[in-house]
Amino acid sequence: MTHAYRTHVDAMDDSTGPVSLAPAPNWCGPTAGGILTTEAIDRSLTFLKGGKHYRAGTPDASQRTAYEIAKSDFNEILSSKNLTFLFGSGCSSHAPNGSDEHGIPTMGPLAQGLLAPENIDVANQYGLTTEIRRTLEADLGIDLADPDYAWNLERLMEVLFGFQFALAKTQKAELRSSKTALDAAIESVKRYVFDQCKSGQEAEASNTVLRFYQTFYRKLSQRSRSLPRPTIATTNYDLFNEIAMDRIGVPHINGFLGSVEKRFNPASFRYTLAQRLDLTSQRWTSLDNLVYFLKLHGSLNWHAVDTGLFPVEERPLSESGDGKAMLIYPTPAKQNASFAAPYSDMFREFQNKIVQEQSALVTVGYSFGDEHVNNSIYQALTIPTFRLVIFSKPELGTKTSNKNVKMLQELNDPRIWIIGTEDSNATWKAHYFKEFVDDIMPTGNNDPADQAVERVMNLFASLNKDSDDGDK
Numbered sequence: 001m002t003h004a005y006r007t008h009v010d011a012m013d014d015s016t017g018p019v020s021l022a023p024a025p026n027w028c029g030p031t032a033g034g035i036l037t038t039e040a041i042d043r044s045l046t047f048l049k050g051g052k053h054y055r056a057g058t059p060d061a062s063q064r065t066a067y068e069i070a071k072s073d074f075n076e077i078l079s080s081k082n083l084t085f086l087f088g089s090g091c092s093s094h095a096p097n098g099s100d101e102h103g104i105p106t107m108g109p110l111a112q113g114l115l116a117p118e119n120i121d122v123a124n125q126y127g128l129t130t131e132i133r134r135t136l137e138a139d140l141g142i143d144l145a146d147p148d149y150a151w152n153l154e155r156l157m158e159v160l161f162g163f164q165f166a167l168a169k170t171q172k173a174e175l176r177s178s179k180t181a182l183d184a185a186i187e188s189v190k191r192y193v194f195d196q197c198k199s200g201q202e203a204e205a206s207n208t209v210l211r212f213y214q215t216f217y218r219k220l221s222q223r224s225r226s227l228p229r230p231t232i233a234t235t236n237y238d239l240f241n242e243i244a245m246d247r248i249g250v251p252h253i254n255g256f257l258g259s260v261e262k263r264f265n266p267a268s269f270r271y272t273l274a275q276r277l278d279l280t281s282q283r284w285t286s287l288d289n290l291v292y293f294l295k296l297h298g299s300l301n302w303h304a305v306d307t308g309l310f311p312v313e314e315r316p317l318s319e320s321g322d323g324k325a326m327l328i329y330p331t332p333a334k335q336n337a338s339f340a341a342p343y344s345d346m347f348r349e350f351q352n353k354i355v356q357e358q359s360a361l362v363t364v365g366y367s368f369g370d371e372h373v374n375n376s377i378y379q380a381l382t383i384p385t386f387r388l389v390i391f392s393k394p395e396l397g398t399k400t401s402n403k404n405v406k407m408l409q410e411l412n413d414p415r416i417w418i419i420g421t422e423d424s425n426a427t428w429k430a431h432y433f434k435e436f437v438d439d440i441m442p443t444g445n446n447d448p449a450d451q452a453v454e455r456v457m458n459l460f461a462s463l464n465k466d467s468d469d470g471d472k
Contacts, residue, residue, distance in 0.1 A: 043067040043439060045421050045430035046394045050414030055422075067439075070419050070430070075442050077389055077417075078223060080360035084353045086373070087234040087241070090365025091433040092200075094209050103209035104200040104238050108151040114192050115150055126195075128188040132181045139178035153189060154369075160186050194237075194325060198300055198317070201238045212437050213244035219441045221250060221289035229272070229286055231353045233294040233346075235370060237327050239301065239317060241293060254293040255342065255349075256314045264302075264312035266345035292353075294346045296373065302326040302342075312342050347376065354380040360387040365433050367392075368404035386415060391431040391440075393420045 044056035047070040054066040064072070077083075092104040101109055114123055123129070128144075136142040140163055149156040160182060167179040200206060220230060232252075234241060245252050251273050256262040272286045295302075302325055305313045312326060328343060354361050354376065361377065368374055380386045388408070395406040408416050419440070420431035428435055 041428055042426070043428055043430070043435075044423065044426065045070060045419060046396070047073075048394055048409060048418040049073070050416065051412045052414075067430070071440055071442075073417070074389065074419070074440055077360050077362065077387065078442070079227070080387065081358035082228055082231075082353060082356045082360070083223070084231040084233060084350070084359065084361045086361060086363045086366050087232065087236060087433075088363070088366030089236060090367070091212075091234075092209055092236050092238050092240055092365075094212070094434060096208070097427070102203075102205040103240070104197050104236065107153065110193070110196060111149065111151050111153040111156070113196065114153070114189070115144055115156070117145070122192075123188075126188040126192045127184055128192075132184055132188075135178055135181035136185060139175070140182065153193070157186070157189060160189070194300070194327070197237050201240070201300065201317070206240075210240055210244055210247075212434050213240045214248050216437045216441065217244055217250045217289075217291070218248055219437070219443070220291070222442075225288045229290045229292060231292040231294065231350075233296055233350050233353075235297045235366065235373065236295075237298060237300050237325070239299070245291065245293075250289050250291060251287055252291040252293045254295070254314075255345065261308075262314040263305075263308055263310040264314070264342045264345075265310050266342070266349075269345075269349050292349075294350055296328075296343065296346050296350060298325065298327040298343065300325050300327075347372070351376045351379070354386065355383055357383070358385045359383070360389065362389045362391070364391045364431075364436050367402060368408075374404065381413070381415070387417070388415060389417045389419065391419050391436055393424070393429075393431055394418055394422055396422065 043065075045067050046056070047054040047066050054060065054069050056066055059065055060069060089104065089106050093106050094102045096102070105113065113119055114126070114128065120130075133144050136144065142159060142163070144156070149159075163182055164179070164186060167175055167182060170176060223230060232241060242252070242254070244250075253268055253271060253273070255264050255266060255268055257265045257268050269292065273290050274286055299314075301315050301317050303313050303315055304326055305311050326342075350373075353359065359380065361380065366373075377388065381388065390405060390408065392402065392405050395402060395409055400406045405418065409418055421429040428439075430436070430440065
């Protein structure tokens with residue numbers, strides 16, 4: 001059997017009892033004095049593999065737990081010839097022990113931050129004033145206090161954009177006058193979403209989320225060099241992936257080329273970064289840790305420009321304070337927006353990656369709420385060699401929280417795997433990004449030189465933070 005990792009050290013192979021770990025760098029998990037602590041973790045999960053169900057407390061014939069089976073089988077997925085990961089909003093948010101979210105708020109808290117009565121000052125700050133609210137309710141019957149909108153900004157934007165489309169064609173003066181309030185409400189929500197993503201990205205607490213991404217890319221970089229380079233796709237706007245890759249030295253191709261002006265050029269997805277194997281001959285190979293990176297819904301640092309052959313520019317986040325970044329906002333027009341450049345090029349690359357022979361798609365933090373993304377996945381399922389691994393809470397009860405996952409689950413297709421923790425009150429959940437990175441992704445044999453470099457970089461950072469320039 002060909003393993004996905006050239007070296008593999010599984011230090012966490014007990015799903016029920018205490019786990020003793022050797023000293024490791026800080027990025028591997030919580031530490032005490034630089035050494036990983038010994039702690040008892042209940043790694044209970046359910047692994048649905050077509051018609052086979054592996055659940056906590058029911059070991060297989062080899063007495064392996066569901067956690068051990070899932071981890072072992074997932075390691076085989078990593079050896080797939082064409083490997084793609086799809087990260088959703090759940091990957092950029094972390095609420096340790098039920099506390100406030102770190103990183104980017106998920107849909108419910110995001111909506112509450114703008115629409116909850118106690119946050120009226122926030123709404124006013126973004127121009128969603130009481131007067132605009134009253135106009136929307138009186139003229140169009142849109143009550144922003146409606147419970148349907150309280151936890152779902154996408155539902156609100158669906159209604160607002162629907163009215164905007166209709167009012168753009170109306171001949172009634174009284175309706176045209178209400179269009180001003182409607183347009184202002186839409187712009188308010190857009191600015192709010194942009195700022196929440198940007199501030200969540202820059203907050204000090206977001207370093208916790210950033211470390212998860214760094215750990216993921218470190219582990220992924222140990223994938224066999226004989227396999228094609230993996231692809232990471234995300235529906236998120238934030239820059240956690242890019243920052244994580246930059247900080248640990250993972251090169252990536254994201255569709256943008258240039259130095260002073262980085263412009264989007266879809267031809268770059270046909271390129272690679274290679275290293276010379278032999279100085280005496282023309283023998284080259286792709287860099288071991290190269291990643292192809294796709295942002296399906298845009299990015300906080302993408303901006304439209306008026307000049308040049310490729311009118312989309314990538315800028316530093318510090319220059320993206322106007323809220324005018326190129327994003328596909330959560331609206332019913334998402335699918336239509338995805339047909340325009342550069343989104344259409346991103347989706348085409350995503351589709352091409354997952355419909356190749358011997359392809360595997362791993363989804364983490366993705367709720368299957370985007371039909372245009374789902375359609376690409378469903379098309380890939382027509383390929384016999386395609387495999388889909390979904391990290392999500394299994395839908396085994398009568399009450400369904402995710403109808404799309406339930407539908408895929410009920411196909412009983414052995415190519416569709418669902419891995420997650422059923423107990424909503426569990427402290428360890430297999431389908432959460434942190435647990436996926438720390439406990440499901442193979443550990444690998446870390447290079448001591450990489451660890452030494454990271455310790456030196458952390459030392460320099462702390463010295464720079466505490467020092468002054470002496471010019472007082």
